[in-house]
Amino acid sequence: MIRITDLSHNLGTSRVLHGIDLTIPKGQITALIGPNGAGKSTLLSLIARLDTPLSGRIDVDELQVGACPTDVLARRLAILPQTPEIAPRLSVAELVGFGRYPHHKGRPTPEDRARVSDAIALLSLDGLAHRSLDTLSGGQRQRALLAMTVAQDTDYLLLDEPLNNLDIAASRSLMTLLRRLCEDFGRTVVVVLHDINYASRYADWKILSTPSCPLGSRAGAMQLVWR
Amino acid sequence: MSRRLIAPLALVTLSILSLFVGVTEIGTGDVLRDPEARALMLTSRLPRLFAVLITGASLAIAGAIMQMLVRNRFVEPMTVGTGQGAALGVLIVTIAAPGAPLLVQMTLAAATAFGTSLGFLAIAHRMPPSQPFLVALVGLIYGGIIGAGVTFVAYQADLLQYIDIWTNGEFSGILQGRYETLWLAAAVAGLAYLAADQFSILGMGRTVSIGLGLNYGQVMLFGLAAVSLVSAMTVTIVGMIPFVGLVVPNIVSRIMGDDLRRTLPQIALSGAVLVLGADILARVLRAPYEMPVGTVLGIMGAALFLWLLYRPAPRVR
Incomplete structure (x- = not known):
């Protein structure tokens, strides 16, 4: 369970999050939906310790984000990066291999290699394992990145707009895969989505922010979550 | 498999060749019979060979690391201010404490190199990642400004001829007892190399680094310290050697990719081969006179770099 208590954050001088209290349940898919600038990605990056919140606290199970060592949190929680950030020339297998870094710290064991091939198989990347990332299509690259976060083998998976560069078929297969991760492997998934249809079809919980009731307002915070 | 043997074979061949190239003719048999030839080997030829190999390998590694830290393929320590920073440090010691031992020179050189590289990193991280050439260009200008500052201070202190030793690298002064x-x-x-995985992850950006539990700032500083130390030691003992840190990691990355744990040994090997080849050329071209190896590498490196820019990238490995 991810517990967010009285969380506030500014981007520049404007307040994006204002005293948020939220509980994200374990073993289910929670979708954050809403228009641009509503603070969804900000919330995600605060949970993933990419930014330090202005005030408030976030707990992932018994670990307090920001207070516990970052490598300990990396074995509990993974975040899917946005695709354009990845520049190096790596093969898919090498990229997915780096997902095991929090566990092996530079000395991969046979167990790590097994997890890597599991993740590659789960995302049906077998045929592409030795292709270089810069030769893949946007959708394939997205799958390779997701395979890396899956290989990280964490209870929690955070995904920031994973459907961004995908067509309808790829989007549906990705969401189906998230359902599998959650139902068959007991992972907790928190995903930022733009499309309410995907949210209502695949997510267990939705956290909605609208202009009249943004994440940033205290009044809205209580009625945000519904099943 | 045969491709993988090219670099080691070249290294061994060139190393042997290097031992027998010089003003004094030495045959293979002489080393066994003639004690004077043996002494020459031990005091001059072998130290020179070691210095060349270490310089080539460690500068190539420093270049690869720097390219990961900056996330840009077109930067290398000797052009973007690290080497110039080291020269500045040596110059300061020379002016302030002329008789200071080598270790003091080197320590201050490493410190100033660290400072100037930190400055470059701060500039580079503020620039749009979509414009890789801009970062490289700004690096060249930044390094050029520091280099100009070094020249100016040296001019004022009447040390112009002296700074040539550090800015134009060459190995003819390497003797036993002066390179160790x-x-x-x-x-x-x-x-x-032990942190190869961490540098590779750093090359994937901040989100991935933190997501995988890396202490982002700490790894960045460690990498910068390693680059600065290598540059400072090379500059104080050999002088600035351009292009190795740029060309070698780029060529290896084209062929083998960017997984540093796998590629760093190859990068080190190729860097050693390149500098050794250039050093032999520098000794042979105008024998019995020598050219600075930096000049030879400048020409070789520029040609290699143009080839690198215009050659289409291999699509499938």
Whole structure:
């Protein structure tokens, strides 16, 4: 369970999050939906310790984000990066291999290699394992990145707009895969989505922010979550 | 498989060749019979060979690390201010404390190199990642400004001829007893190899680094320290050697990719081969006179770099 208590954050001088209290349940898919600038990605990056919140606290199970060592949190929680950030020339297998870094710290064991091939198989990347990332299509690259976060083998998976560069078929297969991760492997998934249809079809919980009731307002915070 | 043997074979061949190229003719048999030839080997030829190999390997590694830290393929320590920073440090010691021992020179050189590299990193991280050439260009200008500052100070202090020793690298002054600290550079490069995975992850950006539990700032500083130390030791003992840190990591990355744990040994090997080849050329071209190896590498490196820019990237490995 991810517990967010009285969380506030500014981007520049404007307040994006204002005293948020939220509980994200374990073993289910929670979708954050809403228009641009509503603070969804900000919330995600605060949970993933990419930014330090202005005030408030976030707990992932018994670990307090920001207070516990970052490598300990990396074995509990993974975040899917946005695709354009990845520049190096790596093969898919090498990229997915780096997902095991929090566990092996530079000395991969046979167990790590097994997890890597599991993740590659789960995302049906077998045929592409030795292709270089810069030769893949946007959708394939997205799958390779997701395979890396899956290989990280964490209870929690955070995904920031994973459907961004995908067509309808790829989007549906990705969401189906998230359902599998959650139902068959007991992972907790928190995903930022733009499309309410995907949210209502695949997510267990939705956290909605609208202009009249943004994440940033205290009044809205209580009625945000519904099943 | 046969491709993988090219670099080691070239290294062994060139190393042997290097031992028998010089003003004094030495045959293979002489080393066994003639005690004077043996002495020459031990005091001059072998130290020179070691210095060349260490310099080439560690500068190539430093270049690869720097490219990961900056996330840009077109930067290398000797052009973007690290080498110039080291020269500045040596110059300051020379003016302030003329008789200071080599270790003091080197320490201050490493410190100033660290400072100027930190400055470059701060500039580079504020620039749009979509414009890789802009970062490289700004790096060249930044390094050029510091280099100009070094020249100006040296001019004022009447040390112009002196700074040539550090800005134009060459190995003719390498003798037994005058290069051994370079082994420290080799040690630092070896130490950096232990963190190869962390540098590769750093090359994937901040989100991935933190997501995988890396202490982002700490790894960045460690990488910068390694690059600065290697550059400072090379500059104080050999002088600035351009292009190795740029060309070698780029060529290896084209062929083998960017997984540093796999590629760093190859990068080190290729860097050693390149500098050794250039050093032999520098000794042979105008024999019995020598050219600075930096000049030879400048020409070779520029040609290699143009080839690199215009050659289409291999699509499938």
